[in-house]
Amino acid sequence: MxxxxxxxxxxxxNGRVVKGTSFVSLRDAGDPLELxxxxxxxxxxxxxxxxxxxxxxxxxxxxxxxxxxxxELFIPFTIGGGISSVEQIxxxxxxxxxxxxxxSSAIHSPNLITEGANRFGSQCIVVAMDVKRxxxxxxxxxxxxxRETDLDAFQWALEVEKRGAGEILLTSMDADGQKTGYDxxxxxxxxxxxxxxVIASGGGGELVHFKDALxxxxxxxxxxxxVFHYGKYTISEVKxxxxxxxxPVRLTR
Amino acid sequence: MNxxxxxxxxxxxxxxxxxxxLGLESQIATDASAVxxxxxxxxxxxxxxxxxxxxxxxxxxxxxxxxxxxxxxPFLGICVGLQLLFAEGQENGSHPGLGLIEGSVVxxxxxLKIPQMGWNQVAFCREDPLLKNIPxxxxxxxxxxxxxxxxxxxxxxxxxxxxxxxxSVLQTGNIWGVQFHPEKSQTVGLELLKNxxxx
Numbered sequence: 001m002x003x004x005x006x007x008x009x010x011x012x013x014n015g016r017v018v019k020g021t022s023f024v025s026l027r028d029a030g031d032p033l034e035l036x037x038x039x040x041x042x043x044x045x046x047x048x049x050x051x052x053x054x055x056x057x058x059x060x061x062x063x064x065x066x067x068x069x070x071x072e073l074f075i076p077f078t079i080g081g082g083i084s085s086v087e088q089i090x091x092x093x094x095x096x097x098x099x100x101x102x103x104s105s106a107i108h109s110p111n112l113i114t115e116g117a118n119r120f121g122s123q124c125i126v127v128a129m130d131v132k133r134x135x136x137x138x139x140x141x142x143x144x145x146x147r148e149t150d151l152d153a154f155q156w157a158l159e160v161e162k163r164g165a166g167e168i169l170l171t172s173m174d175a176d177g178q179k180t181g182y183d184x185x186x187x188x189x190x191x192x193x194x195x196x197x198v199i200a201s202g203g204g205g206e207l208v209h210f211k212d213a214l215x216x217x218x219x220x221x222x223x224x225x226x227v228f229h230y231g232k233y234t235i236s237e238v239k240x241x242x243x244x245x246x247x248p249v250r251l252t253r
Numbered sequence: 254m255n256x257x258x259x260x261x262x263x264x265x266x267x268x269x270x271x272x273x274x275l276g277l278e279s280q281i282a283t284d285a286s287a288v289x290x291x292x293x294x295x296x297x298x299x300x301x302x303x304x305x306x307x308x309x310x311x312x313x314x315x316x317x318x319x320x321x322x323x324x325x326x327p328f329l330g331i332c333v334g335l336q337l338l339f340a341e342g343q344e345n346g347s348h349p350g351l352g353l354i355e356g357s358v359v360x361x362x363x364x365l366k367i368p369q370m371g372w373n374q375v376a377f378c379r380e381d382p383l384l385k386n387i388p389x390x391x392x393x394x395x396x397x398x399x400x401x402x403x404x405x406x407x408x409x410x411x412x413x414x415x416x417x418x419x420x421s422v423l424q425t426g427n428i429w430g431v432q433f434h435p436e437k438s439q440t441v442g443l444e445l446l447k448n449x450x451x452x
Contacts, residue, residue, distance in 0.1 A: 001372045001373065001376070001396075001414055001415075001416055002365075002369060002372070002390060003372045003373065004370050004371075005371050005372065007378060022437075035412070045371065045372055066310040070266060070267055070270050071273070071274070072274070073268050074271055074274070074436060074437060074438070074439050074440075074442060075394070075437060075438075075439050076394060076434075076437050093264055094264065094266065095266075096264070096266050096267055096270065098267070098437065119262065120263075120297050121300050122368070123299065123368060123396040125371065128254075136324060166368065166370065167370065195366050195367060196366060196368075197365075197366055197370050197371070220366065220370075220371070221371070248374040252392075252439070252440070
């Protein structure tokens with residue numbers, strides 16, 4: 001049976017790991033490769049690296065990081081942050097990234113999803129969506145959650161799938177950093193309507209949150225950051241818990 | 254020399270990285286002469302069946318691969334590299350493959366999400382040197398929408414459940430194929446590659 005995936009997310013700035021709470025107040029949490037190796041030993045199923053600065057100057061640093069990671073990590077990893085062209089996707093994939101995550105640019109030029117999927121395969125293109133509840137709907141935000149768009153999250157998810165994305169990384173801005181659980185409503189709405197995997201993100205703080213996201217939220221994978229970075233739970237602890245609750249996970253010993 | 258076949262069907266860097274990490278020398282082949290110098294051939298690949306087959310043909314490497322396999326050189330097909338071994342692929346119409354394995358490559362026909370993306374278990378059907386030191390039911394990393402259905406069930410070396418039980422590892426003579434990505438399957442994947450390169 002296909003295992004549900006547990007994915008630590010590392011926010012990267014100038015080649016170092018940082019993690020903000022609700023996208024502000026950054027704290028330095030170390031060297032990406034060291035942290036990645038630690039998570040690999042804890043049986044992380046994949047890793048996501050988000051370049052939160054993503055300026056022209058540090059793009060080279062991110063490509064170098066991808067190539068360093070690819071030489072030492074033998075699990076899949078995704079790189080995201082500021083990716084706006086097929087050429088940038090190519091550079092990261094050539095450096096060894098298995099997938100790239102695109103966010104704001106997918107909204108401004110949805111053709112990037114189509115072109116990326118045609119060139120590198122759907123499996124390579126993750127579309128990240130930052131969403132926020134507004135009444136009975138969820139709106140999509142761009143630029144690290146600072147700009148509101150007119151897009152309805154559910155409709156945008158359908159469009160993203162149609163354009164050939166291989167996966168959706170769905171972050172609830174309401175839940176992010178709150179440690180009160182994932183947004184189960186929008187996660188399950190999108191995951192059940194789509195035929196591509198959905199990664200739930202934002203709000204993980206307790207073991208039960210992971211279980212809820214996978215069961216009630218119908219997510220295929222769960223992403224978390226600070227809960228792992230600050231050692232509240234190890235990935236193995238989360239997986240043992242899920243295993244105990246009959247959720248298929250990859251346990252390694 | 255371990256030779257990785259580069260026929261413009263996806264990124265080969267990660268397979269090379271895995272071999273480097275194991276201390277195994279390898280060379281990326283883009284033409285027939287490099288394939289002819291191989292002691293072991295590894296053929297990865299992602300993407301669609303027909304374009305992959307076309308580029309293999311146009312590069313002139315197809316014939317070299319067939320010759321090498323006929324001469325007994327160990328061959329490992331990975332993902333689309335496994336699928337191309339079959340007589341027929343049904344991705345975007347029916348297309349002929351290398352024809353080394355009787356049977357077809359078909360799309361998953363169930364209601365589960367496609368592609369299958371993530372870690373799934375492989376149940377071993379019999380012993381084989383490729384699986385040496387790898388525990389039965391180990392998890393490997395899969396990304397695919399199609400899977401091969403061999404006409405001869407005895408060539409199946411391992412099966413995986415995803416809506417149905419399908420052939421995820423096969424072996425016939427000096428040909429091995431895996432539907433998952435050993436280069437992305439951590440310890441067990443590296444072990445499998447090590448086993449293959451020691452044949």
